[in-house]
Amino acid sequence: MAARQYFSRGALILANDSNQSAQASTALPIHIRDLTKRYGQMYALDSVDLEIKSGEFLTLLGPSGSGKTTLLMAIAGFNRPDAGSIRFGDTEMILTPPHKRDVGMVFQSYALFPHMSVTENVAFPLKLRKVSPAECAERVAEALATVQLSEFGERGIDQLSGGQRQRVALARAFVFGPRILLMDEPLSALDKKLREHMQIELKHLHEKLGVTTVYVTHDQREALTMSDRIAVINDGRLAQVDTPHVIYNQPANAFVADFIGESTMLPLSGDSAGRLMFADQVVTTEAATDAAADHLLVVRPERLFVLRGETVDPEKTIAFDGTVREFVFQGETAFALVAVDDRHELSVRFSTDSASSQNELQPGDRVSLGLHREDVITIPDNA
Amino acid sequence: MENRVDTAGINEHELKTQEAREQLTLLGLAAPAVLAIVAIIVIPVGWLFYLSFVGSDGNFSLEHYQKMVQYKSYARVFLITFQVSLLTTVICILIGYPLAYFLALLPQRWAGIFMLAVLLPFWTSLLVRTYAWLVLLQKKGMLNDFAIYIGLWETPVKLVHNMTGTLIGMAHIMLPFLVLPLYGSMRKIERDMMHAAANLGASPVHAFWKVYFPLSLSGMVAGSLIVFVLCLGFYVTPAVLGGGRVVMVATQITAILENQFDWGAASALGVVLLIATLIILYLAARLLKFDAALFGK
Numbered sequence: 001m002a003a004r005q006y007f008s009r010g011a012l013i014l015a016n017d018s019n020q021s022a023q024a025s026t027a028l029p030i031h032i033r034d035l036t037k038r039y040g041q042m043y044a045l046d047s048v049d050l051e052i053k054s055g056e057f058l059t060l061l062g063p064s065g066s067g068k069t070t071l072l073m074a075i076a077g078f079n080r081p082d083a084g085s086i087r088f089g090d091t092e093m094i095l096t097p098p099h100k101r102d103v104g105m106v107f108q109s110y111a112l113f114p115h116m117s118v119t120e121n122v123a124f125p126l127k128l129r130k131v132s133p134a135e136c137a138e139r140v141a142e143a144l145a146t147v148q149l150s151e152f153g154e155r156g157i158d159q160l161s162g163g164q165r166q167r168v169a170l171a172r173a174f175v176f177g178p179r180i181l182l183m184d185e186p187l188s189a190l191d192k193k194l195r196e197h198m199q200i201e202l203k204h205l206h207e208k209l210g211v212t213t214v215y216v217t218h219d220q221r222e223a224l225t226m227s228d229r230i231a232v233i234n235d236g237r238l239a240q241v242d243t244p245h246v247i248y249n250q251p252a253n254a255f256v257a258d259f260i261g262e263s264t265m266l267p268l269s270g271d272s273a274g275r276l277m278f279a280d281q282v283v284t285t286e287a288a289t290d291a292a293a294d295h296l297l298v299v300r301p302e303r304l305f306v307l308r309g310e311t312v313d314p315e316k317t318i319a320f321d322g323t324v325r326e327f328v329f330q331g332e333t334a335f336a337l338v339a340v341d342d343r344h345e346l347s348v349r350f351s352t353d354s355a356s357s358q359n360e361l362q363p364g365d366r367v368s369l370g371l372h373r374e375d376v377i378t379i380p381d382n383a
Numbered sequence: 384m385e386n387r388v389d390t391a392g393i394n395e396h397e398l399k400t401q402e403a404r405e406q407l408t409l410l411g412l413a414a415p416a417v418l419a420i421v422a423i424i425v426i427p428v429g430w431l432f433y434l435s436f437v438g439s440d441g442n443f444s445l446e447h448y449q450k451m452v453q454y455k456s457y458a459r460v461f462l463i464t465f466q467v468s469l470l471t472t473v474i475c476i477l478i479g480y481p482l483a484y485f486l487a488l489l490p491q492r493w494a495g496i497f498m499l500a501v502l503l504p505f506w507t508s509l510l511v512r513t514y515a516w517l518v519l520l521q522k523k524g525m526l527n528d529f530a531i532y533i534g535l536w537e538t539p540v541k542l543v544h545n546m547t548g549t550l551i552g553m554a555h556i557m558l559p560f561l562v563l564p565l566y567g568s569m570r571k572i573e574r575d576m577m578h579a580a581a582n583l584g585a586s587p588v589h590a591f592w593k594v595y596f597p598l599s600l601s602g603m604v605a606g607s608l609i610v611f612v613l614c615l616g617f618y619v620t621p622a623v624l625g626g627g628r629v630v631m632v633a634t635q636i637t638a639i640l641e642n643q644f645d646w647g648a649a650s651a652l653g654v655v656l657l658i659a660t661l662i663i664l665y666l667a668a669r670l671l672k673f674d675a676a677l678f679g680k
Contacts, residue, residue, distance in 0.1 A: 076582055077581075078581075097581070098581040099580075099581040099582070099583075099584050099585055099586055099590070100584075102584070103582065104582075105578075105579070107575045107578070107579060108575075109573055109575045111573060111576050112579075113579075113580075114598070115597045115598060124580075124583055125583035125584050128584040128585055129584060172583065176584070
């Protein structure tokens with residue numbers, strides 16, 4: 001019964017893709033509470049609490065073995081957690097078998113049925129829901145048009161390129177109008193150019209469908225590009241859940257700072273006034289609330305800039321003096337390692353446009369690097 | 384481009400010579416097998432083919448083939464041969480499919496151990512296994528004793544020296560030939576396939592019939608054909624367990640040679656069986672659309 005209901009709403013999504021308010025009602029929030037999954041002594045998921053908002057694009061990001069896929073599989077119903085609750089809207093789903101969950105899913109391997117044509121693959125979920133042949137054909141045509149494969153319906157799966165298969169998998173996942181869409185590293189098999197193109201397309205598709213989307217990736221750039229929010233997961237626990245901006249600019253801990261983007265971390269110590277210092281450099285002008293604890297300064301390489309003899313306002317900018325150790329041209333950017341003292345090096349990223357004088361840096365050069373105080377990120381050092 | 388002069392490039396001749404030499408080496412490696420096939424298959428089969436057209440007076444004649452059409456007993460032999468082969472194949476599928484499915488679901492390590500159980504009989508002598516069945520199935524054999532003990536039936540049932548015994552023995556011997564290719568094709572079905580089917584709304588039963596079964600079909604067809612074709616020419620098991628009541632083509636050929644020493648008649652039977660087998664293979668291939676793989680385009 002419920003499936004039938006989702007289904008007719010699903011039709012609405014595709015029909016009114018300009019009507020934003022109509023779409024919002026087609027999505028479901030996911031409430032995950034105390035979800036635990038053990039494999040022997042290892043906790044793949046350790047009491048995970050996560051609220052996924054209706055209609056949002058949430059990415060589960062983490063290194064391999066972090067538990068992100070286990071969490072996605074638990075939402076889809078492919079594994080049996082040891083404890084916890086997964087609710088879609090108000091409905092408890094933890095005991096519901098996968099074929100009754102009514103969520104769309106795009107698999108890393110695409111999992112297209114090789115013995116069926118493109119059309120048959122996309123029609124598969126519709127036939128199971130006893131949609132009339134006429135409506136089925138219409139919905140399949142619509143879905144294929146959405147992923148720009150209208151001409152490919154009669155093809156076999158083995159006659160498609162990787163990118164085309166990806167689109168068929170996508171069409172099959174949303175054609176029956178699920179209110180939740182799960183994606184397990186769907187772009188990982190594509191080459192870099194196509195992957196970047198598909199990231200934007202998936203984002204547009206999400207906007208168009210308006211379904212709650214949970215996306216798994218280990219690629220932090222992909223996560224930053226596509227997500228409304230990112231849940232960074234490590235060792236079966238959530239390290240931080242927030243928007244890409246906050247995740248990047250205010251990482252909650254060393255793991256997030258290190259995993260997302262490039263960064264150098266410098267140890268800080270509190271001075272008598274409670275300010276955080278690196279060597280004799282004042283990093284935070286205001287007293288930290290827990291200055292006694294160890295802190296780290298997180299420096300993003302692209303936020304550093306070369307000071308060419310000009311005097312800087314210490315209220316606004318911190319200056320690091322150092323020696324260039326390494327300078328590598330990498331195309332759109334150049335990369336340098338600058339030693340600021342015996343034990344600490346800063347990574348720096350420069351633009352490579354012709355106006356940039358950094359192009360002339362040589363190993364051994366003395367250089368002064370500036371960092372705006374707004375770009376200062378300090379995190380507690382738990383390690 | 385159009386003014387390009389066709390001159391030899393640097394080392395062009397040497398590179399070509401090297402390539403030719405490598406091809407020759409490959410050909411040399413294949414030569415023993417090719418010679419063996421010619422010596423032990425092509426020549427004897429050709430010789431039989433020739434013999435089947437030689438009459439009792441030593442001249443060309445179709446008398447052996449005419450006899451086959453005239454006497455009903457020949458038709459019966461072929462009928463029984465196809466009947467036994469078909470039934471054995473069906474029994475193997477009924478037992479082998481669930482077995483292969485079970486093996487494919489097991490983790491690789493356990494599957495290996497269970498596979499050993501399937502293969503172990505495969506490595507013991509055919510004759511030993513056949514006589515073992517004779518011992519098990521006879522009137523005072525273990526099976527009858529056990530069935531009477533648990534009350535399945537009251538007086539000993541004739542399980543051997545008939546069709547039943549032949550089919551039991553044949554199915555046992557042929558089972559690995561079906562299970563191995565079937566298991567292979569099942570292992571290749573990604574776990575994600577069944578996940579995807581479930582995710583799209585298919586109940587486990589539906590997912591099996593719509594996705595798993597069609598994907599395992601190629602292995603099942605391959606295995607079934609191997610079993611069927613092997614059965615067609617099988618000798619030992621029907622001869623021992625059939626007790627003279629289940630006369631298949633191979634048994635008939637032996638009988639003709641032993642009793643009448645008639646090479647021509649025996650050869651004709653062999654030729655007809657060979658041609659019938661080829662026709663069946665071809666029809667099956669056409670029907671199941673794998674003729675390209677089996678016979679080339």
